Amino acid sequence: MLLEEHHFTAPQRASPRLLSLSLASRSEDLQWMGGTSSKGPNDNRELLSTLPVTPRSGRDLLRGLADTRGRVGRRITACESMWRGLWTLVSRAARGPHSPRPCTRQGSGYPAPGSGATIFALSSGQGRCGIAVIRTSGPASGHALRSLTAPRDLPPARKACLRLLSDPRSGEPLDRALVLWFPGPQSFTGEDCVEFHVHGGPAVVSGVLQALGSVPGLRPAEAGEFTRRAFAHGKLSLTEVEGLADLIHAETEAQRRQALRQLDGELGDLCRSWAETLTKALAHVEAYIDFSEDDNLEEGVLDQADSEVRKLEVTLGVHLRDARRGQRLRSGAHIVVAGPPNAGKSSLVNLLSRKPVSIVSPEPGTTRDVLETPVDLAGFPALLSDTAGLREGVGPVEQEGVRRAQKRLEQADLILAVLDASDLASPASCNFLDTVVIPAGAGNPSGSHQRLLLVLNKSDLLPAGRSDPHPDLPSHLLLSCLTGEGLDGLLEALKKELAALCGDPSTGPLLTRSRHQHHLRGCLDALGQYKQAKDLALAAEALRVARRHLSHLTGGGGTEEILDIIFRDFCVGK
Ligand SMILES: Nc1nc2c(ncn2[C@@H]2O[C@H](COP(=O)(O)OP(=O)(O)OP(=O)(O)O)[C@@H](O)[C@H]2O)c(=O)[nH]1
Ligand SMILES: [K+]
Ligand SMILES: [Mg+2]
16 A cells, blocks of 8 residues: 555554544545645655554544445644645545556756757767767657667667667768667666767767767767756756765865765754654644644643754754865855965965966065966865965055955965064064964964964975974964975875865765855744744744755755756756
């Protein structure tokens, strides 16, 4: 029976009497609800599975309904969604065991734009290469495969077969290629898909693409369209889609690990478990609203809901506090290299990025604009900004440079403060120490101020043999950009700072985008409203809002625009 297929498990504290009671009093509502659309069977199934009732099987439920139909008066209940859920399940059970089974997951509910057409694209990179992969997705995929190949029969599903490809219009041979046939729904998009692994020459690739374009019902894919179809068919949740986009763009080891975790569905699983907690709490509140006067409800149902909500609030708070780190790991921590003129800031930026990003010269005031360069520091992504030397009393152009440098300093995740070790007594050095280094609380990592690493450059100019010539300064590292001495120590210190800023990609933060943060905050706000609600109906509504935020996090923001923004990150063929 359907209810069992959906893993309907009766709660341990269940009371069978309660079910027949509730069905008897609400059957009119069930009929009334039958004409309206369901919010989504998954939602209601969850709600149903947590209700304090025990239908032994779908058949019992149906029988109970038939018995009671028409015996009670009309009453619209506060737990409308519960009855919608029941109705959905019951009417599906009535359709019998042969009604189509959902595939691996439920669809996202968003139709893919232009779905129905069969799309094709080059899915491997552009340019000359050993092998290029061209794929199709859509109902005409099988026809396209048969049109291009000889022999013309479909190969066994998911097995690579060697076939001669030829142009269906002229019969001209195009390539000898491996082809793979993925009948839906067991494919990346959930639709019928074909992959052609052809030789990677531009003429072969364009020949096959043109041949595919000549097959009726096929058209070139748009950017991200394959993934969008996978999302529409419930093959990927939105957070997994984001993980996939991040994996494609990952440039460092830490980014790759983080993206892979998200693609594996960790964030989605977490959200679903939170949503389940809320569903339970909601079911308790709804049950209380409906049945409290029947005296059949156990004691403490509301207290249980309250305590679940409180626990969830704490967990969400922890994740929200970690969200900034997840975003840094995804897009790179902002490291701003600052210091007085001629300290060697540009030399250090070039050394860390291993390329001549900035002009280095003995003339103070060489760098004016903020120069940004992405770098991979010990596996962590970072955005290094070279800035103008900080000093007063200079011309208008340099002054503008100083203003920009100061603005950038305010936004830094980490300040890499550079001083000339042989010139610490100069007014510019003293001023920089007083205005930037000391207020940032260098050497005081537990301080609530901005993180800062102090580097004394040009150590090669110091008299040899003295271990630490500046013990009175805040904690610092000695470096020579000229000789490279001290670079390993600096990289080690940077790695520690970045690990603290970004979190451990294998175990750490899971919220990687401001979109995630937005919905989590929305969920927390709604939980705050739940606690303050004076009326139970309002409390239930707050729980529903909270749950909606979590489902938007994994399923989209409720608008097509959000999806457009996310899918825009993909290239054609993905
Ligand atoms: N001896 C020595 N000279 C260095 C070292 N690092 C940089 N220099 C020299 O110091 C001078 C200034 O270097 P830059 O990298 O341009 O310094 P900056 O801080 O970017 O200067 P501005 O952009 O003008 O503020 C150049 O002549 C460099 O060759 C070092 O470790 N040792
Ligand atoms: K300079
Ligand atoms: Mg410079």
